[in-house]
Amino acid sequence: MREQSVTTRQAGMMLFVAMICNKMLSLGSILSFDAKNDAWIIFVLQFGIDFLFSLIFLYFIKTIDKPILQYIKEKFGKVVSIVVAVLVGIIFLFKTTEVMVDTYLFFVHLIYADFDRVVFMACFLTIVYFFGSRQFRSLGRTSELLFALIVFSLAICFLMALKAIDVEKILPLFGTNFYTLGTNTIEHSLWFGDFWIFFFLIGNIKIEQKTTKKLIFSYLISCFVIILFVVMFICAFGHTASMHRVSNVDITEYAPRLIAQARFNWLAYFTFPISLVLGIGIYANCLNTCVKFCVREKFKSKNTISIFITTALVVAICVVFRFQYSPFYNFVTKYLFYYVLLVQYAVPIVLLLMINVRKRKLQKRLVAV
């Protein structure tokens, strides 16, 4: 299994891509409707909570040397492992679909207003199919290869937004009440919980010197970049932030331009979708790992069957919500967030307890022997 594992560097890059792909398009805008200029605080709160939970999985990365689902199956039985796989799989199914729907809006907003949903789905299901069926190492290598372009697109976004920034627009700090900030943090938990990428890295990452520290560093850097972006977005648009649906497109177009001026923002527009494609790939791969784990006992061609099921599940969710953002968003923030909260934050604690209790029992038995 270690032969197929990713390096710490690749894992850090994958984490970065997975984190930015679903937060730099519409989330800042959506959150600023209720939280106004304090939307960035929601990001800080969520990242703070997520960081604590990521420490649990980082601990597992160091102590468990095989894929976590396999480990759970061996130690706690098939039923428990399948339950965990299904619970986690559902979250990643919705995460994958969310990035897809968001990406669709990005293209509609940017390139072609009448972009056919069926054509888009066909193209992006190919991505789900392709990256979903790959090994994690394949995604890691791709991330490593394209990382510079993703950083370049972000750099262009940041540079172009500089002209539009008015730092005063972030004031007054904590003008929004804590209840609003808290409810928004909870309701939008599907967009966060990025530490679950570590769950799939357990047993799939080469343990090198300072692996934990490097992963923590990547996590913090990713958080910093996202928070900086959201702060810049709020500082550019102020009261109208929630009217700007695709943050990273609109932020580059704030400064009024002359018609004859060069469009440097196109450089960002053409390179940023790379992170969206890779992000969908990473989430689809995590989803497929769960699906594969559930079906692999019964069928011989497990890879093919699982990837078809994964793709079919994504199609099903897209069809149910007619590939439209509003019904999807309403469902997630009205109903699904209870489930997301429960699974995203309760499962790591339960796993930690189960694994530690078992380890202590084993140690006691060894001492007794």
Next chain:
Amino acid sequence: MIRKLTHSKIMIFLIIIFVWLFPATINMPDQTQQYSVVLGVGIDKAGEQYEVSTQVLTSKSNQGFLEALQVHSSVGKNIMDAIEKLSLHTGRIAGFGNTSVIVFSEEVAQEGIEQFLDFFVRSKRLNGNPVLMITKNKAKDILSDVAKIDESFNYSLNSLAHLNKEFASGTMCTMEDFLDDYFSETKATFVAQVNEETDDSKGIEIPSQNSSTSSSGVDGGGSGGSQTTAGGDNKKVLSNSGESSLFKDGKQIAVASEKIVEGYNILNKSVRNIYTIDNVNDEIYHNAQVVISVKNKILTKKYEFSKTGIPRVIFEIHYTLKVEQIIEQNNNLILMNGSQDYVTPTLVNMFKTEVKKDVSNALNFAKENNADVYGFQQAFERHKPKQWKKYLKNLPDKSNAFQNIEVFLKIQVKGNL
């Protein structure tokens, strides 16, 4: 090779997608045949309805861009209706991705323009943050005038507005600025005016042209029309003199003169500005008229509350001035040492008085209209939220919050050779 391809699932998938999409893609019509590139939008009232005009760039082979700059318009019961009708008339869907200016007639502006801007941002996804302008004439006529001028002189409302922000008597308001002010405590803003005038010293001449104008017709720099410059009574110019419309709650409530705008800009931004000081009399100047230009301006502001809880804004401006022209009575010009500072204490005092007068006039204009174009309320809410809330709580009428704000101005001046 073929065996390899047929054994790869992803390749089969890609081939299917390719076979499906490739014919559809090459069969698609040219985008410019489906969409028109709208550079400017004009909105007028037509009775109870709205007339929407679009300044469109239609590119054709063997023609320059300028030849294809045209203005189309259509009337509808609301703006969406008018745009849909316009698309139907022109045979192209109006594409607003490149729109850089929106012109409103005063009639529309007095009713309120916030609904149109909301429509453009939210529904039409107008990304480029266009500049707003108001006209006393028809917005359609202004777009047509610009198209005509553009034929002979590379000219656009967009570049005009960009330059406005460099000058003391100019204002530039973008769609984002307007909406940000509208949704803030301030709710007031200045929008530049551009008008047709008959006095040719007030602007740039509009060439007359043989072209027809109709409610759903075409006007502007059409490729076929012969172009002549009209003379005599028909001569018109497009004027951007510095007049600006004052908006409150999305509606135009007054028009500020060039001088008021100049006073407003003193507390607002660094701009090119000249002052003509009359009757300067000291050891250097003898009843002279002195023209000075502002070479540099550093503006700082402080928001605080007095002991009695009255909000105060304290402005401090550091000017660097240069004496440009000296008009002495009886041509009695004095020869000065090359290193001597022409900005004398008397001139400084007179300059300060002039600046304070301009600022005071502009402030009075804003207070008379109860329109906080300076954004004081917003600034207090941001910098001193608790004290500001307390102040509002103690006010019998919150709508007078701006009028009670005290403004102090400190000016420091140094000369530049």
